[in-house]
Amino acid sequence: MLLYTGQLNISITDPKGNIMKNMVNVSESNYGVIEDYLIMDSEPVLGTWTITANVKDRADKVKHFIVQKYVLPKFDIKIELPSYVVTTDNEMHGTVKATYSYGKPVIGTVKLYADTDYSSAPWKYNGGGVMVELTFNINGEAKFTVPFSRIRDEADPNTYEPLVQKLANYHLTIKASVTESINNITRNATAQVKFYKVPFRLSFDTAPSMMFFKPGLTYHGRMEASFGTRTLPYGRVSLTQADGNPVISSLPEVTLVTYVKYYDPALHSYNAHYLREQALVPPATGSLSFSVDPPENVDSLHIKVEFRGLSDMIHIKKPYWVTEAGNIQIKLNSKQVVSFFYISYAAWDCYLDIWEQGQRHLLTIKFSVTQ
Structure with missing residues (x-):
C-alpha cells in the first residue's frame, strides 16, 4: 500500500453543523499520518460530532465521535465482619469490598480505623486517638486483621479493671475509607460488631410448669406446646452462639450429668447418687432435647449440662402431692x-x-x- 503524500482538507463539525475547526491543504510526506487537536469549550454541544477528510477528486471520508458530560464513576463499599467477637480473642478478621456500579472492582487504597464505643478506653484520653489504624491496598476486595492487643493489655484508667472485663455488650466500630487510584475519589463505609464475654450461651429454661418430676417416670427436658399465638415452654436446655445463632457441630460435645438425692431408711439419712452421663450433639435449632429416668425412691433430681467450659445446673424436687403409686405418664x-x-x-x-x-x-x- 502506497502512502498518500498530497494535500487534503479536514473539518470538524458539532451536532448542529457548525464547523468548529477547518484545516485546508494540509499534508504529511513522511508517514502519511496527520495529527492535530481541538480545544473544547467548557460547555460544548453534546451529541455526535463529525470529522470529514476530503481529497480532491475523491469521495469524502467521515468519522463520528460522541461528546457527552463526564460523570465520575460511582462505587460502593461493603465491610464484612464476623457476627460477634469475644473480649478474650487475640484478633478479628474482616473484609473490605469495593466495586463500581457497573460491577468492575475498584483499585486503590484503604484507610481503616477500628475503635470501641466504650468511652473510658485509655487511648481516648490521649488526644482522642483510635484503637487501631491500618492502611492497605485493595483490588475489589481486601482482607484485614484487627489485633486486640490493646484490649488484652490495657485497663480502664478510672476503675483500673482490665478492658477484657469491661467491653462485654459494647461494640467494635470499623470505618473504612477507600480512595480509588484512577480519579482519586474517596468513599467511606462503617460497620459494627458486638463484644461478648464468652462465645456461647448455655442455660436451662426453668419454666415453673416443668420444675417437678415423678420418681419412676421419665423426665423429659424439652417440651413445647403452642396455642394460638402463644408458646408455652415446659423446660429446655438452650445452646447457641453468643449472637443467638445455632452451634454448628456434628460431635457429641454436650455433656449432661444427672445426680439424684434419696432417703436411706437404713441409715436414716439422705444420700446422693450419680445416675448417668449423656453425650449429646449440639442441636441445629438451639434447643436441646433430653430425658432422664429417675429411680422410684428419689426425692430430688439434679441435672448439669456442660459445653466447652460453660455449665449450668437445674435442681428439681419431687412435689409433695405426688403419691408413690397410681400415677401415669x-x-x-x-x-x-x-x-x-x-x-x-x-x-x-x-x-x-x-x-x-x-x-x-x-x-x-x-x-x-x-x-
Whole structure:
C-alpha cells in the first residue's frame, strides 16, 4: 500500500453543523499520518460530532465521535465482619469490598480505623486517638486483621479493671475509607460488631410448669406446646452462639450429668447418687432435647449440662402431692401437629383434652381414680 503524500482538507463539525475547526491543504510526506487537536469549550454541544477528510477528486471520508458530560464513576463499599467477637480473642478478621456500579472492582487504597464505643478506653484520653489504624491496598476486595492487643493489655484508667472485663455488650466500630487510584475519589463505609464475654450461651429454661418430676417416670427436658399465638415452654436446655445463632457441630460435645438425692431408711439419712452421663450433639435449632429416668425412691433430681467450659445446673424436687403409686405418664405418638393439651380434674376423674394446630379439638381422654 502506497502512502498518500498530497494535500487534503479536514473539518470538524458539532451536532448542529457548525464547523468548529477547518484545516485546508494540509499534508504529511513522511508517514502519511496527520495529527492535530481541538480545544473544547467548557460547555460544548453534546451529541455526535463529525470529522470529514476530503481529497480532491475523491469521495469524502467521515468519522463520528460522541461528546457527552463526564460523570465520575460511582462505587460502593461493603465491610464484612464476623457476627460477634469475644473480649478474650487475640484478633478479628474482616473484609473490605469495593466495586463500581457497573460491577468492575475498584483499585486503590484503604484507610481503616477500628475503635470501641466504650468511652473510658485509655487511648481516648490521649488526644482522642483510635484503637487501631491500618492502611492497605485493595483490588475489589481486601482482607484485614484487627489485633486486640490493646484490649488484652490495657485497663480502664478510672476503675483500673482490665478492658477484657469491661467491653462485654459494647461494640467494635470499623470505618473504612477507600480512595480509588484512577480519579482519586474517596468513599467511606462503617460497620459494627458486638463484644461478648464468652462465645456461647448455655442455660436451662426453668419454666415453673416443668420444675417437678415423678420418681419412676421419665423426665423429659424439652417440651413445647403452642396455642394460638402463644408458646408455652415446659423446660429446655438452650445452646447457641453468643449472637443467638445455632452451634454448628456434628460431635457429641454436650455433656449432661444427672445426680439424684434419696432417703436411706437404713441409715436414716439422705444420700446422693450419680445416675448417668449423656453425650449429646449440639442441636441445629438451639434447643436441646433430653430425658432422664429417675429411680422410684428419689426425692430430688439434679441435672448439669456442660459445653466447652460453660455449665449450668437445674435442681428439681419431687412435689409433695405426688403419691408413690397410681400415677401415669402419657406420650403422644401422632403424625398430627398437637398444639395444646389441657388437664382438668373433677372429683375422682381426670380429663386430658388434646387440640390440633388451628385450635381444632381432637379428643378427650378420661381417667378415673379407684381405690
